Amino acid sequence: MSIVEFRDVSFRYLRRKAHALKNINLSLEKGTTVAILGPAGAGKTTLVKALMGVVPHIDPGYLDGDVSVNGWGTRDHSVADMARHVSIVLENPDIQIFSLTVKDDIAFGPANLGMSPDEIWKRVAYAMRETQLVGLDDRNPNNLSGGQQQSLAIAGALAMRPRVLAMDEPVAMLDPVGKERVMSVVRSVTKGDTQATTIITESGADIESLAGNVDRVVALRHGEVVLDGPAGEALADPVLEEIGVGRPQVTDLFLKLRNAGGKLPHIPVDLDGAVEALRSLLAEAGVGQIELPAGYGRSPGRHFGEQIVQIENLHHTYPPDVHALRGVDLAVREGEIVGIIGQNGSGKTTMARHLVGLLKPTNRREAVVRVMGQNVTKLRFRQIIKMINYVFQNPDDQIFADTVWEEVAFAPEMMGFSEEEIKPLVEEALETFNLTGYEKRYTMALPEDLKTYLAIACVFPLKPQILLIDEPTTGLDTKGERIMMRSLGMLRDAGHTIVIITHNMKTIAEHCDRVVAMAEGKILLEGTPRALFAQPERLLEAEIKPPQITQLGQRLDDIGFPPDVLTVDEMLGIVLHNLGRNGG
The missing domain is CATH 3.40.50.300 (P-loop containing nucleotide triphosphate hydrolases)
Incomplete structure (x- = not known):
């Protein structure tokens, strides 16, 4: 059942010549998670604002077509009306935070819907647990870190228990473990009792957080849909590189291996899939233990001053x-x-x-x-x-x-x-x-x-x-x-x-x-980056995880992969070296 509908939607802001959205037709099902990908200026934020009627009611412009959520059309209902069905989290948390304490900021939305005090504080407690803000109840939001402010904005949206949760670049300001935590929240609200529909926009820096956590990928360029498909296929589509979004590091590795002549029927888009695929590829080529190519890990020394x-x-x-x-x-x-x-x-x-x-x-x-x-x-x-x-x-x-x-x-x-x-x-x-x-x-x-x-x-x-x-x-x-x-x-x-x-x-x-x-x-x-990323257990104390390509090597340490691979090209060199010496 579709809960979100975009029908022939185009939008142009006042005093702008170019359309922010052009001929958008999308139907989003209940209980699904959809990633909206695109480079800066592609129209992702405008699409999120359109869900709630922020465009054109607050950010004025010219809207063609119709947007509806749970049967409510944004043309016929105010932003306040739409807030009963949709919660949005904007990229800049400062826009959404205005109370003097963390708990009051989270409580603001439910309170404005006329809920009882018991229900309000129940929702506040739930949202604080989900976003790791417990213990910061009375902290002034101005004294939070940027990432904690981002978590607070997400908590305020969660407290509304919306049917549709739309988040614009929600993990951009979060540490690696915090990113995983947000994606865990996304899974819980879409697969739990509420079965909310979740929409996440992403410009590319955190594309790896999407694999395994979203059902569908829609890519925009210049306000138009250029890709729409299941996440497992779409995240490996060449169009993502063409529009400047990029791909997960492991996906990039396997596409480069395919281009180098590797027989790869399937391109993985997440770490687990990459571990399995690389083991299989090397085993089929008769590679039991990895041999590192000459010169691995050496970098030109730089001279630094005083x-x-x-x-x-x-x-x-x-x-x-x-x-x-x-x-x-x-x-x-x-x-x-x-x-x-x-x-x-x-x-x-x-x-x-x-x-x-x-x-x-x-x-x-x-x-x-x-x-x-x-x-x-x-x-x-x-x-x-x-x-x-x-x-x-x-x-x-x-x-x-x-x-x-x-x-x-x-x-x-x-x-x-x-x-x-x-x-x-x-x-x-x-x-x-x-x-x-x-x-x-x-x-x-x-x-x-x-x-x-x-x-x-x-x-x-x-x-x-x-x-x-x-x-x-x-x-x-x-x-x-x-x-x-x-x-x-x-x-x-x-x-x-x-x-x-x-x-x-x-x-x-x-x-x-x-x-x-x-x-x-x-x-x-x-x-050095190589020295630090080779210590994943210690880094977890700072809620840090190494780059995805580094984690791939660490997951394959039993067959000799080093724990300090820094780039896709380094990993590519190791794999090709070993396939070559075994005739793969």
């Missing part, structure tokens, strides 16, 4: 008694790309904000926070940003000017640069971060991927020696992620030091020189 960041014995406590940092020690050398990873709420962002003077150590007399040899706690902000600059996790926390040009020009203007000096600096920043041509665009109307580029571009003109970037790939599709990391690599090659905070383990594996893993306000592990 210590440029020094943190010693750093503690920070938020009121009333939240110990965010518990004696952190960290050193960063000139020319490194350092990745900071860890569970949501582990202290990553809190530590970063000390480096740029936004927070002061609770133990100010004992702690050391130095950048380029200077004590940050004693410097004025204007002095700090010449050495190190911080890009916020949520671009909307940072962007305020009317146009893209004005935003990028703001920092050098405030530092007293002349117009003649500012113009080439702004042009260089726009070109470096793929924003040339957007100079006159209104910043608040930019799509999320361009806001991410803009947030980094606007600190670039000051040419700080150190760039500290919180979640540089959030909101980006696979193509956008490549552009971002290539740009940061160019900055490193030009002599800058880059520190990134991220939950994207593929980014860490492919681009970082060193990794720092945090847990409960302390540094748990640090070393």
Whole structure:
């Protein structure tokens, strides 16, 4: 039985020439989970908003066709009416969180439906359990980490017990274990008593979380459906790579093996399937134990300069008694790309904000926070940003000017640069971060991927020696992620030091020189990506899991696969080497 219907739906926002959605026809069954895939700007968010009537009732524009949920048409019912059937979780949790405590924010929706206090708090308790927010009942949402805020937005939607739950990039800000937890929630609401229909949008960075958790995949490009089919087939479809979404790492591996001449009747899309398929492939070729190719694991050595960041014995406590940092020690050398990873709420962002003077150590007399040899706690902000600059996790926390040009020009203007000096600096920043041509665009109307580029571009003109970037790939599709990391690599090659905070383990594996893993306000592990990802049990203490391709090798350690494979191409090289030596 169809519970969601899109019939000949097209939508164009006011003052936009291009349609956000074009000729959408979809029927979604009760109790199914559907992934809506597409690159940035494909129309995924608009489709989610259309479910509840947010477009066109709140975000105005021109709607053709009809959208209905449980028989209720969005044309004939208000957003408040549709909220009885649909809950949506938007990509930016700040838009949805407004109460003073976690429990009150979750209770807001059920309370507005006129439920009894007993039923409201029963639903709050359920939602907090499902999203791992137990114990944070009275915490101010402003004092939560970005990932915890994302969990809070999801909890608020779950408390409504909707027939349709639509989530826009729901796991983008979560640690790897948190991503799995959300997908477990998805399974429980679709297969449990409520049999809700769940819709999840995804740009590509977390595509691996979908396999085994969604029934159907619909892919959009330029507002149109270009792929619609069962998840097991669709996630291996070449069109996903063509539109810039990418594929699961294990799927990519097996497609490359097929292209190299391997006899592969089935392409796996999840880790379990890949383990079984690779065992079978090697066994059929007579490979009993893996031999590593010559030179495996060697990488060209990089020379790093002097210590440029020094943190010693750093503690920070938020009121009333939240110990965010518990004696952190960290050193960063000139020319490194350092990745900071860890569970949501582990202290990553809190530590970063000390480096740029936004927070002061609770133990100010004992702690050391130095950048380029200077004590940050004693410097004025204007002095700090010449050495190190911080890009916020949520671009909307940072962007305020009317146009893209004005935003990028703001920092050098405030530092007293002349117009003649500012113009080439702004042009260089726009070109470096793929924003040339957007100079006159209104910043608040930019799509999320361009806001991410803009947030980094606007600190670039000051040419700080150190760039500290919180979640540089959030909101980006696979193509956008490549552009971002290539740009940061160019900055490193030009002599800058880059520190990134991220939950994207593929980014860490492919681009970082060193990794720092945090847990409960302390540094748990640090070393090269290869060294850290070879310790999956320790990483679980920080709710971290290695990249999918690394996990594949670890699952096959009994036949000699190494525990520290970092990329698909590394794994491909190992497999082809062994097939070749056995005539496979």
